[in-house]
Amino acid sequence: MEIDLKQPILKKNDTLAERNRALFAEKKVFVLNILASPGSGKTSTILATIEALRDEFNIAVIEGDIASSVDSERIKAQGIPAVQINTGGACHLESDMIRRAVEVLNLDDLDLVLLENVGNLVCPAEFDTGAAVNVTILSVPEGDDKPLKYPLMYQVCDVVLVNKVDVLPYFDFDLAKCVENVHMRNPKARVIPICAKTGEGMDEWYQWLREKVASYKA
């Protein structure tokens, strides 16, 4: 006999995620779940986004890491509220961790919460956090074939930010092929090439975010 341990855990997570989602809708806060491999530029993208939009919106960040608070310290240094979740070895954030993290934040005062998930293209895709939208960052050095190898991650995300386009000349990365691979997993996903470091392409990303935040305020 095989006992499926995973389904009950996922089911419980989904129930709590729906509760988070209802709370965020009630509070009119747009919550974005940011997913990616280690080192693809999640924190850099968050820092650039804060810098660009901090005068328009009240922003907070929830940082998920297995260990260390390196990232949340970088956010706090910008004067933005940041809650660090250390999963203590766990490979993803669960909706219950998010619920406890938002208790620390004052949702009534916020427009936008950026949720940096654990750097991992596998497990975080299975665990709904209650965020309104999932965004995956794929950096150029990782290669254009990632959607082929990590199907679920690309199925569950609505936007793919292709980061580090400044180093395109130094890598065998075919942007058209990458878009094709993303659309094989999710035909509706929007692909935005960016460079968080130089700012290239970031305006399109900010405009997408502005529209989303506005739709949650309406």
Place this chain on the structure above:
Amino acid sequence: MEIDLKQPILKKNDTLAERNRALFAEKKVFVLNILASPGSGKTSTILATIEALRDEFNIAVIEGDIASSVDSERIKAQGIPAVQINTGGACHLESDMIRRAVEVLNLDDLDLVLLENVGNLVCPAEFDTGAAVNVTILSVPEGDDKPLKYPLMYQVCDVVLVNKVDVLPYFDFDLAKCVENVHMRNPKARVIPICAKTGEGMDEWYQWLREKVASYKA
């Protein structure tokens, strides 16, 4: 009441890993578990290693992927035996999967088995495969702070290959700091800077492998 589901799974995996390890020792085959983030260059490093050492050793590859057989097809195209394990969503290889994969290979005829784990810096670190040694590949674009954020991965590996050193001029990556961060997790880990694409630093890696394979034959 909390039921710990993980410990029994890990314990069962450890028992089967020890059996694999005993089998590999009996057959005098050196098995190497290669761990890394998605896109850090596991397959490229394996392909370069095959090219360099195929006249000295009989080599086989076990490819772990969530989906797709892109990588094992690249290996087979080189005329090297390759077994593809598709985990069907699971984020790591377990020792039972390895046991079934090696049944397909003729261990009596082999000197070296390269085991490409699922691209993930978290979960594969927890699951012993029975390999003699774990090697982690950290690519320059991921950043020198990865050992701080993924402690267990760097604790369980004996060698860290710092790959893609050809792009060091284009990234904020401090090699000395990286070595320091690795040694914080594992003071005995050997760090070898390489570029699988250009061949830079690969001779040191091949020499390390030659010595290991020889020690298993003795």
